[in-house]
Amino acid sequence: MTNRRMYFKMIASSILRRKSRMTVALLAVAIGATVLLGLSAISYDIPRQMGREFRNYGANMIFVPADDNAKLEILAAKRAAEAIPADSLIGMTPYRYETARINMRGYDIVGVDFGQARKTSPFWRIEGKYPEAENEVLLGADIADFTQLAPGAEVNMTGLAADGSRYRSDMKISGIVRTGGVEDGFIFLRLDDLERLAGNPGTADIVELSAAAGADQLNALVSRIAGDVQGITPKLVRRVTHSETTALSKLRALILLVSAVVLALTMICVATTMMTVVMERRREIGLKKALGADNGGIAMEFIGEGILLGAGGGALGSVLGYFMSEAVSVNVFGRSVTMPWYFPVLAILASVAVTAIACLPPVRRATQVEPALVLRGE
Template sequence: MRRQSMYLRMVTRSLLGRRSRLIVALLAVAIGAATLSGLVTVYHDVPRQLGREFRSYGANLVVIPSGETPGLDRSVMERVGRLLPADATVGVAPYRYDTVRIHEQPFLAAGTELPGARAVSPYWGITGDWPAASGDMLVGQDVAKLIGLEAGEQVTVTGVDAGGKDVERAFTVTGILQSGGAEDGYVFTDLTDLAALAGGDRIDVIEYSVATSEEELAATAGRITDTVEGAAAERVKRVSSSEASVLGTLQSLVYLVTLIVLVLTMICVSTTMIAVVAERRKEIGLRKALGADNRAIVAEFLGEGLLLGALGGVLGSVLGFGFAEVVSLNVFGRGISFQPLMILLTVVVSVAVTGLACVLPVRRAVDVEPAVVLRGE
């Protein structure tokens, strides 16, 4: 009992007594631990976070009618929605396409849910505003150039209803759409507006933007095709497989960098610990002269080292989490999920590294002859 309290007192006294050296060593361990936990957290979070960024490429899954079904209806959207992970679905946009006439010229009109289309296709460039109400319309830039439309103008659109009769409706052009793709030649209205113009209620295709891995996306597509009647899901391969390859590259970059930084910080921590322990040879000599055996000395130094490692590990994992949070907020504009396991891992690794770094110099130190050291040689 007494022995133990004496041991504890020696360890804490020696740490508190030499405050500046303690701070140096603690700092070294804490920085090493911060680098470790920060980088590993970032590495862990990169696919999730960057995966979201890749959603700016637009839809990576489309649902189309299968077999003899002429079109999809809204119940399909609901049923597919249940099969998709809710927190990973970035956007859903149903589309129907019909030919309408503007100024007696035929154009392809796309009816959609515009907030959904905006979420699925963030790369659309809009001059003007997004449509807000029924009766608003987006016009592709080629169409706008052809018939001389500008944002804010009123235009009459003619459609043909199910009975073959002409239907006319007035629309407000809220914005001009630029995409550089086929969309430049379309006009976009709300689904219900187009249904009123062209008759009937159907959906030709539903676009999904889902932030998930390629394999999971393929599995989900298979599940949708199998379970939702009259619908087939296809991956947009250009988007999904390119994303997988680029994301894989980026993740391996962060992985390699993490590994290299880790090795270097560990070396730095060890050299600092070696220097700190080596400095105390005189003290070891004195204790040996007073009758301490080697085991007691090794135990004391190791205890000190481990305490330092634990303290530095806790401090470092807090700092590291802060760093990862700063990175995530700055780079991706989103916070990072807190992982308690990360703290445990950091503390264990830093205790192990400091302990290991102490063993070598302490073993060398206990070999000293007390008399030689004390005489100052």
């Protein structure tokens, strides 16, 4: 038997001899590792998970015409949007603003791709339904309240086309949109209807984009698009991105705090257990010192036990932590969690480090045991 085998035999036997006590310490480490890995995985995955949730609050990027252009080309906007990874781009909605008279009163009308608007503005509350057929409009709630018009009613709309001619069309109200915002003061119609009536197809005043990305990624995209695409000025909707960043930061801080508290409790549990073990083994420690063990040798034995405990608890906690994060992710976000392969390895290493640190006070106590106590028959 080599010295190394003797060392492992001693620390393994010591742990196995105190099964119940060590099981408690092992479970404490495992719980710590479970929470650490589970929360780390959730924290890592939150921008992806929450990013999709945050998209319910509307677009986080807009394209507007460059300074000297009154309108932007929708095709150019589509090319610019190619800079955003396809799996991150949730929706892209061009808006074209015009004025028109409805039942002899002037209003702002907006041509919209409603299929995309549902993705970029999922918070719109519709009474009735979105326009689907030709010559249907969606009335803003304020206008509907003022005019006392309801879904199903027909209105006469007149306006000035791009070529200077006047257009006239009977429109049917398919629904009323209520957002509590500026949308309540607009009349929305399909973009192709507006292009057919007012001409000048393929242009928009503004394009709203909703991308599942963090503030840093969005900033990088804005810089890239601004540099690469002419005629378009990309901008962040700072109200939305700032809210996202703040919410994520607070959530992460909370996760960090919970992890720190759990790790501190783990350390206290391990330190208490190891301190008890040291007190139980005073005679054995005294004997080993009497046989010539120095403080370093004694410390290495207890730290070795701590490392074994940390590795075992960490491995168990990593398995449990994966299932915990998966369960939380599926139940809260409705999606499976993703975590880098090295997260469980880091959780095990963190468990080992925490356990080794927790062993330091007991180790200090162990090194203070006097070898002479074995001669006193204690």
